[in-house]
Amino acid sequence: MKKWITGAIAATLFAGIVTGCSSSKTSAKKEPTTISFVHWRGEDVEVFHTLIQKFEQENPEIKVKMNVYPSDQYQSTVQTVLRDGQARDVFTSFPGAQFETLQKAGLFTDLTKESFTTNFEAHLIENGKKDGKQLALPYQLVFNIPVYNVGIFEKLGLTPPKDWESFLQVNEKLKANGYIPIAFPGADIGPGQFMNSMVMNNAPSDQSLSALQKGETKLTDEWWVKTLGQFKELQPYLQKDALGAKHDSAIALIAQEKAAILATGSYAVAGIQKQNPNIRLGLLAPITVQASQAKYEGVHTSTFMLAINSKSKKKGAAKKFLAFLSKQEIATEYANKTAQHVTVKGVSYESPILKELSTWTNKKTVFQPRFTITNANVEKAVTGSIQEVLGGTAPKQAAEAAQKIVEQNVVK
The missing domain is CATH 3.40.190.10 (Periplasmic binding protein-like II)
Known part of the structure; x- marks a missing residue:
């Protein structure tokens, strides 16, 4: 009898040891x-x-x-x-x-x-x-087109302009009423973003910028010199020291309702509303030609x-x-x-x-022209010519200097 009890106890103890080992293995969690x-x-x-x-x-x-x-x-x-x-x-x-x-x-x-x-x-x-x-x-x-303060526009009786002369008149009225017309982050993304809507109707084709890389178009062509000239016309309507401003500071200007237009795109809306939840915003694109000549209403990416x-x-x-x-x-x-x-x-x-x-999804927009450039050096030459003009260089001179950089990167 004693032998049976002893054997049973031993068997039970052995089973417990085996179960314990098995439990230990299954309880060990795998690191995520x-x-x-x-x-x-x-x-x-x-x-x-x-x-x-x-x-x-x-x-x-x-x-x-x-x-x-x-x-x-x-x-x-x-x-x-x-x-x-x-x-x-x-x-x-x-x-x-x-x-x-x-x-x-x-x-x-x-x-x-x-x-x-x-x-x-x-x-x-x-x-x-x-x-x-x-x-x-x-x-x-x-949508890579400027964001604007709807409330300020309504207060001054303004509507999004349909041609270049009207766009200049809107900026003049904003300035006359004490607003910074355009908050422009010239130190980082401003030149590369604002150029899209500035060039969408000026360029002879949707591939005019990408064609720079093949030598088929030049920055000294009339359409680009014209675009740089229009940037020059807008200079009086940008905030002080615009070339040194970054996007965050430009967002702050429109969120504080000191500026009426932000020259970047719809992706800035969240940042603006975070600072000013009650602000009413819309989108507008500068139309750089006569209304009848406009191919596009805006830009998307x-x-x-x-x-x-x-x-x-x-x-x-x-x-x-x-x-x-x-x-x-x-x-x-x-x-x-x-x-x-x-x-x-x-x-x-x-x-x-x-x-x-969402109404912009139904409008005639072009894919962001800047992103048709696939050579980083060419892209820098293009945006750099804008910064040069806003820094005081004549449009034709800035275009010629930028074209020399482009020519160094042309792939035939």
Whole structure:
């Protein structure tokens, strides 16, 4: 009897040891995979934090670490950041020269066969393609035309002008009534943004800027010298020291209702409303020709191009994050909380400003002319000539100096 009891106890103890070992193994949690998300939209950080928390709840095996850079710094350093050995996993790209540079460096992962690409409006993500491959997914649809204070315009009996002379008259009346007509961030994004609507009706074709790179057009051509001359005409209507002003300071001027027009684009709306929730905003584009000669009413871009670093070792987790952001309900939340139109199908816009600006989706707009330039040196020459003119250089002289830089980068 004693032997049976002893054997039973031993068996029970052994079973307990085995169960304990098994329990220890199953209770050991696997560390979640951490992916990095790099972008330039500082004004979207709070919204992205909320969305990332939702993603992590749905995908407890993945953590997302977000890194944000100022947009001007992002443009100049992103390639180095993506190659810095930390293998940034999910990143964003601007269209045009930056997209071209990054694809030449082989830093994009091909997303063509990923099912979540079908969540996007196909015609709005074309600029994320190269050689038939979907390398990036533009997330935002923005209008690269000035934002204006509707209340100030109504107070002064002004309406968005339909030709160049009317645009100058509007600026003159704003100035006469004590307002800064145009807040212009000349130190960072102003020249590259404002030039789009300034050139959209002046250029002989939609490809006049891209043709610079082939030597088929020149900055000394009449259309570009005319554009620089019109920038010169607007100089009295810009804020003091406009060439030294950055976008944040220009946003503050319109949010404080000291300035009536912000010379950037719809992506600035969220930043303005954060500082002044009650401000009423609209969009207007300077029409640089007579009304009857205008080809376009404004400019659009699909940008904030989501991509996966080809050097990432966590592509599976990164793809799950992109799939999450492309969900209709997530894109809707992002759009309404950031006051940004998006490229995802079926999104419903709830905020008053988005509903107001949605009318621009039905207007005749051209894809951002600046982003048709794929050579960064040529782009700098173009925007640099604007800064030179606003700094006091004669339009023809600035055009000639810039054209010399372009000629050094022409590819036949």
